[in-house]
Amino acid sequence: MSAPAQDWNALSDDDFRKVVRTFFTTHYPEHLRYSPSRRRLSDMRGWYDTLSQHGWVAPSWPTRYGGMGLEPGKLVVFIEEQEAYGVARVPDHGIIMVGPLLIQQGTDEQRLRYLPKILTGEEIWCQGYSEPNAGSDLASLRTEAVLDGDHFVVNGQKTWSTLAQDGTHMFMLVRTDKMARKQEGISFLLVDMTTPGITVRPMRTLSGHEEFCEVFFDDVRVPKENIVGEINKGWGVAKALLSFERLFLGSPKLAQSALSRLSTLAVLSGRVRDPVFRDKFTALQLDVDDLNGLYRRFTAQVSDGEKLGPDVSILKIWGTETFSRIGDLIVEVSAGAGMIDGPSDFEGGSFDTLSTFYNARPSTIYGGTNEVQRNIVAGNVLNLPST
Known part of the structure; x- marks a missing residue:
């Protein structure tokens, strides 16, 4: 024992x-x-x-x-x-997304099969949600899975899959009923990335990194026991997972890290003595403290076994926009060095001024754009009428 x-x-x-x-x-x-x-x-x-x-x-x-x-x-x-x-x-999609989902909604067999190998790192997960014409409007996805005996046959394309080139497995949304309404007829599938018919193509971003990938599926056969939840009921499973993702994307850690970098830069550049800068820094520090308090509230819900509601979108908005504002101030404080890619020399040392700015740009887009998050809050939290 x-x-x-x-x-x-x-x-x-x-x-x-x-x-x-x-x-x-x-x-x-x-x-x-x-x-x-x-x-x-x-x-x-x-x-x-x-x-x-x-x-x-x-x-x-x-x-x-x-x-x-x-x-x-x-x-x-x-x-x-x-x-x-x-x-x-x-590489934490298995830790922060697949694992919690299977713990809540998976079968005993799925938990026994997948959780131990997530913990050991034997299996690394990536996400298959967005498609070329189904990003924020995810319910418009067209990647299709047709049941053929004991397998689903998957055809289609996913995009913006983070570090899919390192993934051994993908959790993905597929359309299993083309005749159903948009948010119906969707299923949640677990796929082994070594299955024949899968092609992964990395994409180079503005910052010069290949963090995202396109993934193509050509007659990929997936065992039907790899479905999570019921067939054609994957939208509800996906919403639960999106709640986990929005909780994670709203974590204070990105903003806290960026604020620490801003503090370091202020010392290196001498701006730490500037009262105007100190006012801006203090305002951002208070924003991060508020974010931390809001994050604690939502993590308490999860810990108590409660489902996250649509109000978790507030956390994603506040977290990513705070992160972006800090990145903007880093560029401002850097002055001319804010236009230089890579490390720049300051009197007190070297500092990469653009990395936080670059990383903050997509944060308001992935996980559902902040415009979509505001619509969710307006319609489902504030009960405002749609236009």
Whole structure:
């Protein structure tokens, strides 16, 4: 019998913070700190293995499924220390999206099959939602899955799939009934990326990185037991997963990390003594504090087993727009260096001024554009009439 899991929630926040801080300073590779761009699996494999070996790879999962079982307050402490030390994201779609979904809505067989290999990093997940003509209007997707005996045959294309070139598996939305209404006839499917007929094509972004991919499906055969939930009922499953995604995208960690970088730049550039800058910095710091409080509220809902409602869109809006405002101020503080791609020299040291700005540009778009999020809030939270 394995030893009982550590009850991290029994520690005080201060004691837990010390444990987390010591863990990161002891184990996280120095050369990976404060990465200006999303790291590939090849960069993060060692760190993923370290987290897995110590049982720290899934902080929010219940302990019975191999997670740390952190309550919302402890999870926020974990994230704060992670960002303070400049810890980059591991390939985490399986951890933050597929895992929680299967824990809530998967079958026992699916949980047994997939969760352990997410924890060990043997299987890395990517997302198959958006299509060339179905981005924010996701319900217009046309990738089709036709049932043929014990398999679905999948044909179509997905786009903006983050780091799909590193993925061993994809969770995707497919149309299983072309005659149904737009938000009906959609199913949620788990796909092995080594299946014949799948082609992955990376796309180079404005920042010069190949973070996103197009993925093509040509008569790809997927076992029918890989469906999550009922056939033609995938939209409800997708909405639950989008809630997880919007919770994650609204996490304060991006804004906290960007604010830390802004503080560093202010010292390097000498702007820290400028009262106008200090006013702007303080306003952004208050925005990040408000974001942190809002995030705690939603993580508490998840921890209590409550479903996230449409109001989680507020978190995604506030988190990504705060992140963007900080990126804008970094460019402003950089003055002429704000037009230079890559590190620039300041009197106090070197600083990459554009990386935060670049990373903030798509944040208001992915996970559902903020314009769409505002419509969700207006219609489903405020009950405002549609025009």
